[in-house]
Amino acid sequence: MAKKLAVIGAGLMGSGIAQVSAQAGWDVVLRDVTDEALRRGTDGIRASYDKFVSKGKLTAEDAEAALGRITATTDLDAASEADIVVEAVFERIDVKQEIFRTLDGLVRDEAVLASNTSAIPITKIAAVTERPERVVGTHFFSPVPMMQLCELVRGYKTSDETLAAAREFAEGVGKTCIVVNRDVAGFVTTRLISALVVEAAKLHESGVATAEDIDIACKLGFGHAMGPLATADLTGVDILLHATENIYTESQDEKFAPPELMRRMVDAGDIGRKSGQGFYRY
């Protein structure tokens, strides 16, 4: 029998995780709070499968079969049968804790509860449940169907068995995993990208170099596929600002203090590609 996955949040990441999992044979329940969010999510999945089909990387039959394995719903109870639940809602600890509290009372005792958080300590999410040893971070990257990495994060009480189950799931959907052994805010990847984006934004803000030149420096000087400010626009300046604020609050390390420019961009709605304007215009 196919294994059952529930994905909470049908946004950019949740829909991507649902997409690769259904393609790998999982029965997926995709849950969001509104029908509109679910429609956006499933439309995105369909469009992405179509693209893979047109490039000859997926057959039309396999795409149809994968779509047929995804059930979109606003009913959280639909997650009750899941072997693994991956939460991918807004990066807000209160929202995530509320979801984990509810899921804990809903899913089977053996089920693994995973969070796709970019920066919130898994231990703080796990602590609201009666099963902190069954809670783990599965930090996928955007766009999920294209990006190879999954960062697995151990909370303070995460068991070896849970980590192994998370690894089996992530590898099964085609990802390569790294393990974050200590539950520091921002883990490995968000700490690295936050430090780079904060410094890039500060250099830009103080007029040391243009956004274009900072990105060119990282691409041609360091061989990065994309510069930090273009990456911020792709990820969402708002998402990165929140992630950086979390790391700063937790670590009190000045290098993570978000620059005023990023705050004002978010205040003004210039949050990157999804708004048409970030460090660049789209």
Ligand SMILES: NC(=O)c1ccc[n+]([C@@H]2O[C@H](COP(=O)([O-])OP(=O)(O)OC[C@H]3O[C@@H](n4cnc5c(N)ncnc54)[C@H](O)[C@@H]3O)[C@@H](O)[C@H]2O)c1
């Ligand atoms: N965007 C990225 O590049 C990226 C990369 C890695 C990790 N993350 C993390 O993944 C998570 C999701 O990010 P995203 O970019 O997909 O966000 P998003 O804004 O695209 O989607 C979030 C979705 O969650 C839904 N939601 C809110 N409350 C909910 C609830 N109670 N139940 C069900 N759904 C609910 C919203 O309606 C929305 O559709 C965040 O924790 C983020 O930090 C994001």
